[in-house]
Amino acid sequence: MNTKNVLSLVGIFCLCYDSLRVERITISLKIIGAIGFAVIFSLICLYSADYNHTVDYAYATYFVSFAVWIFGAYAVCKAIRMVHGEVNFKLITLYLTAVCFGQCVAAIMIDRIPAFQLLVDGTVRQGQEFLEEVDRLYGIGASLDNAGVRFSIVQLMIAALLVRDESIRGNSGRIVLLLLAFFTIALVGNMISRTTTTGLVASLLYIIFATGLLRLVIRFKYFKFFLTFIFVIAVVVGISIFLYHTDDSFYHNIRFAFEGFFNWVETGTWTTGSTEKLNREMWIWPEDTKTWIIGSGLFNNFIYSTDIGYCRFILYCGLVGFSFFALFFIYNAYVFARQNDRYALMFFFFLIMTFIIWLKVATDIFFIYALFYCLDGLDSRSAKQNRSVQHNPQLA
Template sequence: MMRLLAMLVVAMIVSGYYFPFTFTFLPGVNTKMVLAVIGIGLVLYEGCRKRGITFSKELMGAVVLACLFSFVCLFSIDYNHTDDYSYVTYFATFFTWLGGAYAACAAIRLLHGKVTLKLLVSYLAFVCATQCILAILIDRIPVFRMLVDSYIDQGQEFYQEVGRLYGIGAALDPAGVRFTVVLLLIAYLLCEDDVIRQDRKKITGFLVCFFIISILGNMISRTTTIGMMMGLAYIIYSTGIFRLSISVRNFKFYSVFGCLLVVFVVWGVYMYQNNHNFYQNMRFAFEGFFNWIEMGEWRTGSTDRLNAIMWVWPESFKSWMIGTGKFGFYTFSTDIGYCRFILYCGLIGFGVFSSFFIFNACVFARKREHFLLLSFLLLSLTFIIWIKVATDIFFIYALFYCLDWKESEAKILVE
């Protein structure tokens, strides 16, 4: 029981990193910042204890690119005489994510003695599934919503005004991007980890999380659809689920996947037909699918608006190259990541920012066998989400930098 409680506490710490939020009694400071301070303190402590702090060459490369991007953004706002520091401080954001990731991984290591990819994905899958369930509870139970809102400040007034579900720090596109990353990681473990593939309970646990995040996560943010489709594509490609022959290696996975798919489909159809709130949530979550079935065209209100008015580009050569130095305050009335980044720091800044994520993807593509495909999909995700929103996925790379990639030889920030 005590170990279970300890694991729950660690999961809460991981959630505080992955879905940062602010307490009402501590305004201006979110959980990611708190964990970053703790993480930096741990790095300094380890450095004093071992009389030196050692950074890997890969991490130093990422630091250089993050600082270079910040410098380009600084040049852009200085050249354009603006005071929009949205991404000038990206180097600080970089170290905040890295410090928070170190603290979260330190908590896992304290309990389990190591921080492997499997352990990390297990916690992230549990956290994301829990956030999805919490979002439903917050929406359905007014007393619980009042309790959460009285202690958690996350802009919930806006979510309630526009009728969107939210968890604790999990809402809108940022939540959808995080769900998408975890769905890809779950698919990777299910397809590539032989220990998990031979354990029916572990297969069931990961697949239950996959289905919960795919369904309820889409109710929070339809960006989750990207992860659901990419995750299913990964599973289909890696396991050959539609082949006529079933290999012994994949038999347990096939059987559990098939049973759970039937259970969730039956449950979903029943709830769709008998629960009005669930009906409305499903219509929103899979609006494109329902429009395709009913009208023969895959479309959503948000994508229509995106395509109609949000593709805004620079109007001069100078702006194309170095940007306008304007990003915040919704200056150009667009959410599209490509437009906002190029308008802010030009093609030069956008090129550096893209190189930063290409570098991170290449670093981890070489970490272990079969990781190349996942790294490619994560890199693809970076460029896909910029079609819809200006955000990034360094939060997962920060965690990767803190993992024990070789259990016998821990390669982390402080060696």
């Protein structure tokens, strides 16, 4: 039992309760399409396991994971709607930012305050023994690549909110707070998992493309944002340099977080230990045509000694299964990019990040799309337009 499953159970009860209060529940074609992809992908994986005579149903039950994320997202959005009267992209981003910032603070406290570490370790079981063995920071249920993927997604959402939401961009105080959270997640998140770098790079590229900075011209409406951005980054860099020279723990963690940068400055070569290990040991591909097509039906227990998502998916369910899984995320990105032009570029970057993440680890980002399927709208304006039907429970 974990919080995701608990939230999913709450979401099921909420949906049942809402269904008793209204005459009908609206389920859009968008989510029906997503359900179709999840079910068909699960069937392909089931066929692979059956064809290869294995009992490894790691992704044959993907439709269950899909349902858990959807119902969990429904519970979260229901709670936010009860407090704020609506649930939109801005509110979701602010809540997720607070959670990620809190995880970063918790990771620092666990690392530096033994009493707090004992409290967390005595309450949450998250493989702490391994994390301590490899000397990695961890939050409360947030560690390794899974945490890095979530930090990356939230960084990109913060960037999109700062660029696209006028109520945020027009308030210097809000810009400062969001940027401080952004850079805290970037720094401490990388100390927890260097996968966070993916989100940092994607976010900076998003800002460059979305604001037109690529043309080396700063439009007037973004002037306050960039001025504040330069100020905050100067403060963050200054504090980081000070701690780098005065705090042994920060020195150790920051060198791990940005190992590639330090190696580039000191040796002229951008390398990291994990990247070298991936290139040296983990690019493992099928050795026969049958496995290339339908896979071997084996995924669990690190059976092929590789973390790389592309390798693990293809070895499990072949190019047939992996291609359908990839199409599932292309579908999700397309649905929401088409729904709202303001955030279309963000969903394009989500899609790129999906394929980049699979170079490192076999995980996906459907958890964020699950939330978007349950929103009233991607912005406040959309939510207000839908207010006439707001009281009907929706899986949008």
